[in-house]
Amino acid sequence: MAEETRPAPARAGGRANTKKELPEHFKAYKHVWVAVEIEHGEVHSVSFELLGEGRKLADKRGVELAAVVMGDDREALGAAASACFEYGADCVYIACDPALRHYRNETSTRVLTDLVNTYQPEILLLGATNLGRDLAGSVATTLKTGLTADSTELAIDEEGSLAATRPTFGGSLLCTIFTLNFRPQMATVRPRVMAMPERCEGRTGRIVEFAPQIVEEEVVTKVLSFIADRDSDKAALPYADVVVAGGLGLGSAENFRLVRELAEVLGAEYGGSRPLVQKGWITADRQIGQTGKTIRPKLYIAAGISGAIQHRVGVEGADVIVAINTDPAAPIFEFAHLGIVADAVTLLPALTQAFARRLRVNKMAS
Amino acid sequence: MANVEDKFDAIVVGAGPSGNAAAYTMAREGLNVLQIERGEYAGSKNVQGAILYADALEKIIPEFRDEAPLERHVIEQRMWTMDDTSHTGMHYRSSDFNEAKPNRYTILRAQFDKWFSSKVKEAGALVLCETTVTELVKDLTGTVIGVRTDRQGNPIYADVVVLAEGVNGLVGQRSGLREEVAADSVALAVKEMHFLPRETIEARFNLKGNEGVVIEAMGTITKGMTGTGFLYTNEESISVGIGCIVSDFAQSQVSPSELLEAFKAHPSIAPLIEGAEVKEYAAHLIPEGGYKAIPQLTGEGWIVVGDAGQFVNAVHREGSNLAMTTGRLAAETVVRLHRLGEEMSARNLKDYETRLEASFVMKDLKKYKGIPALLHRNKGTFFGAYPRLISQAMQTWFRVDGVDKKSKEQAILRNFRQTRTLRGLIGDAWSVARAWR
Amino acid sequence: MHIVVCIKQVPDSAQIRVHPVTNTIMRQGVPTIINPYDLFALEEALRLKDRFGASVTALCMGPPTASESLRKALTFGADRAVLLTDRYFAGSDTLATSYALSMALTRIGADYGTPEIVFTGKQTIDGDTAQVGPGIASRLGLNQLTYISRIVETDLDAGRITVERRAETGTQVLETRLPVLVTMLEATNTMRRGTVEQALSAARAEIVTWNAADVGIEDLTKCGLRGSPTIVKKVFAPTARTDKAEIVSNEGSAETRANALIDALFARAPGVEDDLYARAVHHYV
Numbered sequence A: 001m002a003e004e005t006r007p008a009p010a011r012a013g014g015r016a017n018t019k020k021e022l023p024e025h026f027k028a029y030k031h032v033w034v035a036v037e038i039e040h041g042e043v044h045s046v047s048f049e050l051l052g053e054g055r056k057l058a059d060k061r062g063v064e065l066a067a068v069v070m071g072d073d074r075e076a077l078g079a080a081a082s083a084c085f086e087y088g089a090d091c092v093y094i095a096c097d098p099a100l101r102h103y104r105n106e107t108s109t110r111v112l113t114d115l116v117n118t119y120q121p122e123i124l125l126l127g128a129t130n131l132g133r134d135l136a137g138s139v140a141t142t143l144k145t146g147l148t149a150d151s152t153e154l155a156i157d158e159e160g161s162l163a164a165t166r167p168t169f170g171g172s173l174l175c176t177i178f179t180l181n182f183r184p185q186m187a188t189v190r191p192r193v194m195a196m197p198e199r200c201e202g203r204t205g206r207i208v209e210f211a212p213q214i215v216e217e218e219v220v221t222k223v224l225s226f227i228a229d230r231d232s233d234k235a236a237l238p239y240a241d242v243v244v245a246g247g248l249g250l251g252s253a254e255n256f257r258l259v260r261e262l263a264e265v266l267g268a269e270y271g272g273s274r275p276l277v278q279k280g281w282i283t284a285d286r287q288i289g290q291t292g293k294t295i296r297p298k299l300y301i302a303a304g305i306s307g308a309i310q311h312r313v314g315v316e317g318a319d320v321i322v323a324i325n326t327d328p329a330a331p332i333f334e335f336a337h338l339g340i341v342a343d344a345v346t347l348l349p350a351l352t353q354a355f356a357r358r359l360r361v362n363k364m365a366s
Numbered sequence B: 001m002a003n004v005e006d007k008f009d010a011i012v013v014g015a016g017p018s019g020n021a022a023a024y025t026m027a028r029e030g031l032n033v034l035q036i037e038r039g040e041y042a043g044s045k046n047v048q049g050a051i052l053y054a055d056a057l058e059k060i061i062p063e064f065r066d067e068a069p070l071e072r073h074v075i076e077q078r079m080w081t082m083d084d085t086s087h088t089g090m091h092y093r094s095s096d097f098n099e100a101k102p103n104r105y106t107i108l109r110a111q112f113d114k115w116f117s118s119k120v121k122e123a124g125a126l127v128l129c130e131t132t133v134t135e136l137v138k139d140l141t142g143t144v145i146g147v148r149t150d151r152q153g154n155p156i157y158a159d160v161v162v163l164a165e166g167v168n169g170l171v172g173q174r175s176g177l178r179e180e181v182a183a184d185s186v187a188l189a190v191k192e193m194h195f196l197p198r199e200t201i202e203a204r205f206n207l208k209g210n211e212g213v214v215i216e217a218m219g220t221i222t223k224g225m226t227g228t229g230f231l232y233t234n235e236e237s238i239s240v241g242i243g244c245i246v247s248d249f250a251q252s253q254v255s256p257s258e259l260l261e262a263f264k265a266h267p268s269i270a271p272l273i274e275g276a277e278v279k280e281y282a283a284h285l286i287p288e289g290g291y292k293a294i295p296q297l298t299g300e301g302w303i304v305v306g307d308a309g310q311f312v313n314a315v316h317r318e319g320s321n322l323a324m325t326t327g328r329l330a331a332e333t334v335v336r337l338h339r340l341g342e343e344m345s346a347r348n349l350k351d352y353e354t355r356l357e358a359s360f361v362m363k364d365l366k367k368y369k370g371i372p373a374l375l376h377r378n379k380g381t382f383f384g385a386y387p388r389l390i391s392q393a394m395q396t397w398f399r400v401d402g403v404d405k406k407s408k409e410q411a412i413l414r415n416f417r418q419t420r421t422l423r424g425l426i427g428d429a430w431s432v433a434r435a436w437r
Numbered sequence C: 001m002h003i004v005v006c007i008k009q010v011p012d013s014a015q016i017r018v019h020p021v022t023n024t025i026m027r028q029g030v031p032t033i034i035n036p037y038d039l040f041a042l043e044e045a046l047r048l049k050d051r052f053g054a055s056v057t058a059l060c061m062g063p064p065t066a067s068e069s070l071r072k073a074l075t076f077g078a079d080r081a082v083l084l085t086d087r088y089f090a091g092s093d094t095l096a097t098s099y100a101l102s103m104a105l106t107r108i109g110a111d112y113g114t115p116e117i118v119f120t121g122k123q124t125i126d127g128d129t130a131q132v133g134p135g136i137a138s139r140l141g142l143n144q145l146t147y148i149s150r151i152v153e154t155d156l157d158a159g160r161i162t163v164e165r166r167a168e169t170g171t172q173v174l175e176t177r178l179p180v181l182v183t184m185l186e187a188t189n190t191m192r193r194g195t196v197e198q199a200l201s202a203a204r205a206e207i208v209t210w211n212a213a214d215v216g217i218e219d220l221t222k223c224g225l226r227g228s229p230t231i232v233k234k235v236f237a238p239t240a241r242t243d244k245a246e247i248v249s250n251e252g253s254a255e256t257r258a259n260a261l262i263d264a265l266f267a268r269a270p271g272v273e274d275d276l277y278a279r280a281v282h283h284y285v
Ligand SMILES: Cc1cc2nc3c(=O)[nH]c(=O)nc-3n(C[C@H](O)[C@H](O)[C@H](O)COP(=O)(O)OP(=O)(O)OC[C@H]3O[C@@H](n4cnc5c(N)ncnc54)[C@H](O)[C@@H]3O)c2cc1C
Pocket: A246, A247, A248, A249, A250, A251, A272, A273, A274, A275, A276, A287, A288, A289, A290, A291, A292, A293, A303, A304, A305, A306, A307, A308, A309, A310, A311, A314, A324, A325, A326, A327, A330, A342, A343, A344, A345, C014, C036
């Protein structure tokens, strides 16, 4: 087992960590980094959001903002680097290697930890996506530093430390977390929590090429294939832009058709609350919520769903939530943006028709 | 792997107070006991706050005060007669109740049952949760020899099955041991937990430390139905509930939740729970048929305890203590027979009924055997007319408005007589007295 | 084949209340459950057990009462349960948790055979970090497979495993060498119900209970609060959203109401309107 490589600072017992006693060897750590997420040549928007946020942190600290891009296509990486500059980076580390063609934990962890150990950033940010959370967990453990997962707010406190705020207990509470005695201070941030920064066309900066020391033959994990969601008929709920869902309020499996019909017209994905899966009205991969899919669409329409906390945590990230429920006191109205106290069984078909008419009219106009 | 030949000395169906008392008592005496509970854990189906009467538990686990999750010990009892805007109260508060071994406690059943269940396990019983007994297994002679559950697999066998399954008695019913519980001998109680910081509770009820208050209320709050409302203070929450006889609900078409909403909105109750966060709405049946509703309690290889045997003293709102006592007495019978190597036959198990007769359980239930029917017959009067009259009388009496006291007295009396003829009044007094005796 | 599943006992988040004054979690009466995400991991392990006759060990770090969750895991069909409990573990963050769990896994390996697969859930519902799995993997040098939606193939003889992994925009099919750490994606399977026999033996089972010393932890500064680089400095309640849902009038025919709702939606979120139109263009061609 890989064990502690770095001596832990001598500390008294009890809540010793709550005081800042940054060990000498960490004092050299400087600058704010964003590990950029690239999948199939495309930069995930969360990385730009992080650059926007990272810019503020770096300015507050009076340090540089750097981005790390990894991949196998130098040209694509160059383009990604330009974008990073335009979104606020002062410096971009480029790691280009055939072994970095697809994201793999093993290779990316190696490269990122090497980079950190070489260039010693004080703050390292990643997106709280499947990729970011996969990578951040290994990197933090390898570096034996602290990591605040799924942050929703980042700030620099009076002493210059990173204060990362994140929800806990399913969002009933927020907590602010510090990593005082270790470097880098790591955090992941959920997509669409931070605003997209202005893009400053033509802005550029310094590029640092980093040559990863990876021999593909020694990498144990191989990517056999990649099935893009657009080529798959499986529910792609987590990434759908528009989602229509139904709950027990629909009254019967038969009525669930109304949800599908609206989804069809909107070109949306459809899903439902857990009891529907238990009743067999929908398949398990369409369950939305804590033990189902977490979704983050631009528009979420919930019909006949009460909005229990376990459902809520799965949909809260939606930009706009529209609720249709007969009970004005239903908890869903506490977090929906728009609501109507109405019978979904009669309203849904009308809504489907109205949308269809409006959207078709527009199509003809365009 | 469990062995098909596995046979237990006793199987207890249910992990409420009666089942726990029975399983604990038998296991402690060295019997090989299996207890089966359909809930996720003992108490998971029993979310209500409740009053625990120390005495019955002390006879089973003398040192329970040191470990059981108790909320507050009751130092004050308020008995309220309510009309729509007022309540007339009889309050009894005594610092004597701040004794070393308090007599009554408020508890949260979910936690208390869980603790009791841990004692059952410590005593050596095997506890299976999330398992529902679906039917009793009988041999050719009709003797109960085990149970079948909703899990795949073989039946489980035992010398005796203790039915501690609560008020519905479904297993007993399905196995032809008893009749369905009559709608006029069970009450449906609905209840909510209102969470408040402990300081707020203590300020509102004038309490210190772990002192607690119980309010029991009757009157127009049940909209003419036979029933009562209640409010208990727990450590960081207040239990509020109301219950009425099921057949009354059916007749009146009033929904239980509507009734609870109205009770909570009553000007005497609302300020006590204001600002609380409500969690855990629960509905549960309470057997209220009293002595006359008790079903057959023993048979070949089976024995009934607790609510399943209708052991509730509705007048004094005692249930869990009767449940624990009957569970203990049944267990003592089984332990004795087991020691003697005797069969768990209907004849031998009758010993349980003898023990019951000698205990407070049967004595109390017999004493009040007339009450349920009486209240039921006169519900309009007891739960409507009288509370209104009492309230009006109080108001007349306390309102200072220039009317002389003598005229006030007369007005009050006249009012009483108008509503209920003098003979009616005397009749009521007599029937209550007779039923009480 | 030996499989270990890490399960955590968590308070049922639906029942959590926050003290209005002190902002602390009021745990009174809050029931605990097995972290729901971990059940997908456990079920997947049990399916491998069905196929390969594997033995399944459930591991939990937590207070003594967490043995209830372990017993439940046995009821579902796990063969052995290990509780790691020590007051020195209190206050552990993900780094300290993964340290303690990886030490326990090492001892499990020594006592009961090295596991080919260690499963964890995707994340917990109280901590919500999804970091403990990756933490264990890097400490033990296990190949890390997170967000797995399906185990396609397990070849024990060749020591290889093929899985489908949920990536951002699609599904990666990965092949790697055992031993691995798998974090199972939610909603990928449905937990079974154990048989009478499994339930009975679970009720009887001894839960193996270890403390820090039992798993060879000598340096207690790596445990609990002291071993946690992250420090929670402030806990507070989110400011309640004052802007409850804007309620659209429910007057008139279904058609009128539907149009009113769409008007309100487009007024509120013009971006959504554009987006829907853009999609519709695709849709109706
Ligand atoms: C560990 C755990 C995990 C869970 N995970 C999830 C999860 O991932 N996802 C999930 O969804 N749930 C989950 N749940 C369940 C969750 O607690 C709720 O039970 C569930 O979300 C309720 O589903 P619902 O809103 O469809 O049904 P209900 O709560 O029954 O709500 C139905 C709603 O429909 C309304 N209604 C009735 N008739 C109509 C009508 N004609 N028109 C319009 N409205 C109508 C009602 O007013 C009501 O608000 C979980 C629970 C637990 C304990």
